[in-house]
Amino acid sequence: MDTPHVRFYQTAKFWVGLVLTVVVFSSLVKLGLWQKQRGNEKVALEQSLALRSEQPPVALSSLDLPLAHHGDHNYQRWIALPVSAHLTPEPVLFFLDNQTFDGKVGYLVLHLMRDTEKANQRYLVELGFVAGGLDRQTLPSVSTLLEPVAFSGRLYKKMDSPLGSELHTERFDSDSTQQYRIQHLNTAKISELVGAELSAWVVQPTDTLTAYPHPWKPVSMNSAKHFGYSFQWFTMAAVFAVVVLVAFWRSCFQPKKSVQPKRKLASKHEKHIARPTNKRG
Numbered sequence: 279m280d281t282p283h284v285r286f287y288q289t290a291k292f293w294v295g296l297v298l299t300v301v302v303f304s305s306l307v308k309l310g311l312w313q314k315q316r317g318n319e320k321v322a323l324e325q326s327l328a329l330r331s332e333q334p335p336v337a338l339s340s341l342d343l344p345l346a347h348h349g350d351h352n353y354q355r356w357i358a359l360p361v362s363a364h365l366t367p368e369p370v371l372f373f374l375d376n377q378t379f380d381g382k383v384g385y386l387v388l389h390l391m392r393d394t395e396k397a398n399q400r401y402l403v404e405l406g407f408v409a410g411g412l413d414r415q416t417l418p419s420v421s422t423l424l425e426p427v428a429f430s431g432r433l434y435k436k437m438d439s440p441l442g443s444e445l446h447t448e449r450f451d452s453d454s455t456q457q458y459r460i461q462h463l464n465t466a467k468i469s470e471l472v473g474a475e476l477s478a479w480v481v482q483p484t485d486t487l488t489a490y491p492h493p494w495k496p497v498s499m500n501s502a503k504h505f506g507y508s509f510q511w512f513t514m515a516a517v518f519a520v521v522v523l524v525a526f527w528r529s530c531f532q533p534k535k536s537v538q539p540k541r542k543l544a545s546k547h548e549k550h551i552a553r554p555t556n557k558r559g
Contacts (some may be wrong), residue, residue: 302518323354324501331358333359335360335362338393343478357496362430364428366394367422369390371456373458373460374461387420387490390402400475402465423487423540427487433479433481434479443462443467515520
């Protein structure tokens with residue numbers, strides 16, 4: 279007769295459990311490695327941002343920035359690059375919806391501007407954050423720029439959302455400007471909307487061009503959080519491996535206790551049955 283542990287190796291339950299164990303463990307390790315890689319990338323980006331904050335601004339018109347309809351925008355090359363700009367405002371405003379700042383919900387207002395040296399080149403310039411009102415049928419009033427302006431700023435762009443990046447445009451024109459409420463900062467779609475070449479990168483002023491606040495968050499999640507998540511995934515993998523090994527050892531090598539059948543208690547009637555006696559004749 280085969281021993282119990284040999285029979286266990288030959289069961290389908292064992293092989294199914296082994297495959298699931300390898301899949302789960304490898305998935306946890308891969309998630310940990312992925313978060314570790316993302317953390318290393320964020321460290322490099324954070325160091326690059328720190329160095330760029332100390333650089334002198336570069337003339338915006340001298341940069342060969344990618345256009346909005348190009349796919350490869352080389353994020354790390356241009357993010358937070360200090361620039362000096364001389365632009366002419368155009369009467370077009372975009373209100374990026376569902377933005378928060380200091381506990382308030384509102385819009386990030388962007389002004390369409392034209393390069394004074396490259397008439398066919400346009401940029402979105404961030405005017406700043408404006409709190410929204412209770413009435414969704416109107417947009418908050420903002421102070422627009424009317425004359426050519428010279429200012430210092432830095433470049434940024436929004437990363438594409440995995441949930442979609444459609445504008446879902448709503449138009450609210452005033453007497454002097456075209457105003458659009460949009461749900462995503464998709465420069466390619468905005469370029470199609472205005473019918474002009476638009477830079478893929480937005481210019482955020484760093485001086486006193488406007489009185490509105492300018493939220494700055496170039497990195498959605500810092501490197502420390504990525505490393506923390508990596509540690510959590512590796513810890514879960516280690517705990518899972520220990521649990522599986524303990525369960526395997528108990529199933530294969532720990533002797534099973536034999537089950538003793540319960541002995542039936544004899545009834546009092548059976549105990550007191552009279553034994554037969556021989557009677558002499």
